[in-house]
Amino acid sequence: MRSKKRALTIQDVAKTAGVSVSTVSRVLNGKDDVASDTQARIMKVIGKMGYTSSLAARSMRSHRKNLIGLVVPDIGFPYSIEIMKGVNRAIAESKFDLLLYTTGDVQKNGTALHEQHYVSLLNNSITDGVLIVASAAAEFITNAPIVAVDPHVINPNYPSVQGMNYQGALAVMEYLMGLGHRRIGFISGRPEIGSALRRLKGYRDALTSAGVAVDEELIKPGDFTQKTACKQASHLLQMDNPPTAIFAANDQSAIGVIEAAEGLGVRIPDDLSVVGFDNISEARYLGLTTVDQFLEEMGYVAMQMLIKLINGETLDLDVHKMQTKLVVRSSCQALTPAY
Numbered sequence: 001m002r003s004k005k006r007a008l009t010i011q012d013v014a015k016t017a018g019v020s021v022s023t024v025s026r027v028l029n030g031k032d033d034v035a036s037d038t039q040a041r042i043m044k045v046i047g048k049m050g051y052t053s054s055l056a057a058r059s060m061r062s063h064r065k066n067l068i069g070l071v072v073p074d075i076g077f078p079y080s081i082e083i084m085k086g087v088n089r090a091i092a093e094s095k096f097d098l099l100l101y102t103t104g105d106v107q108k109n110g111t112a113l114h115e116q117h118y119v120s121l122l123n124n125s126i127t128d129g130v131l132i133v134a135s136a137a138a139e140f141i142t143n144a145p146i147v148a149v150d151p152h153v154i155n156p157n158y159p160s161v162q163g164m165n166y167q168g169a170l171a172v173m174e175y176l177m178g179l180g181h182r183r184i185g186f187i188s189g190r191p192e193i194g195s196a197l198r199r200l201k202g203y204r205d206a207l208t209s210a211g212v213a214v215d216e217e218l219i220k221p222g223d224f225t226q227k228t229a230c231k232q233a234s235h236l237l238q239m240d241n242p243p244t245a246i247f248a249a250n251d252q253s254a255i256g257v258i259e260a261a262e263g264l265g266v267r268i269p270d271d272l273s274v275v276g277f278d279n280i281s282e283a284r285y286l287g288l289t290t291v292d293q294f295l296e297e298m299g300y301v302a303m304q305m306l307i308k309l310i311n312g313e314t315l316d317l318d319v320h321k322m323q324t325k326l327v328v329r330s331s332c333q334a335l336t337p338a339y
Contacts, residue, residue: 071101079134081280083149118130129146167324182244183243301320
């Protein structure tokens with residue numbers, strides 16, 4: 001019968017390195033009162049033996065873990081990737097390490113429950129604070145700090161960084177109408193998300209302010225995914241009187257519009273102008289006109305806010321509003337008057 005391999009312990013490391021257990025413990029906890037040659041010897045032994053200390057055990061020995069949790073709905077979604085770039089930059093400038101949790105699906109149901117579970121697990125055991133991207137829960141029961149990037153709920157009870165979604169949508173519509181477009185389609189985001197609602201309101205209000213009647217047939221429900229947007233754009237483009245421009249609630253949806261147009265032989269921008277929202281990396285390569293809400297900077301600022309709270313500092317503002325900017329590229333052109 002094969003014997004069960006015994007897990008390595010801190011005692012094993014200490015014995016191999018020829019030091020006391022307390023010395024190994026001080027090195028693992030980042031103390032600077034151990035001689036550099038001794039530290040180097042201990043770390044070499046740890047690397048050779050493959051020993052990993054328990055994060056939970058370390059947290060019980062010290063009130064400070066130097067570890068921050070990051071909860072992201074889908075690490076493969078371009079929106080999340082851009083935010084994580086900023087988070088990574090802030091972490092690199094700090095003394096903290098990062099622990100990532102994800103539901104693995106931007107559309108997964110029960111997201112609020114997942115978030116509450118993760119926060120309870122992390123903040124009550126191994127992390128000093130948690131950063132949540134696109135948080136769905138309105139509140140959390142925790143004593144450790146929480147900061148959110150672009151929360152789904154309108155007024156969360158925790159600090160956040162939010163894009164100026166309404167103002168960004170207004171800028172898009174003013175630009176398209178300035179090009180002469182009046183039949184402008186809109187593919188919305190998920191209806192339970194605050195940012196999606198603000199973008200839809202910006203679309204509606206801009207038309208109303210310009211004296212253009214809102215045509216409900218031109219508004220199609222989306223969910224921020226390319227697949228759904230492609231389907232909805234196909235419906236719009238096959239109307240008897242199709243829109244001359246389509247404003248998609250995010251860049252992924254705008255890519256879906258472009259896919260639908262190509263499938264139907266609709267030329268962009270000759271036959272159809274397209275605008276997105278977010279300014280993800282793919283938008284630049286596609287020549288997509290979009291709204292930059294500086295996602296990377298949102299992640300960076302949110303992480304800085306969280307670190308301040310962990311360090312016991314007071315935030316200047318609980319809600320940091322990130323300005324948006326319309327980025328004009330080649331996916332739109334002026335509407336040629338019909339004679």
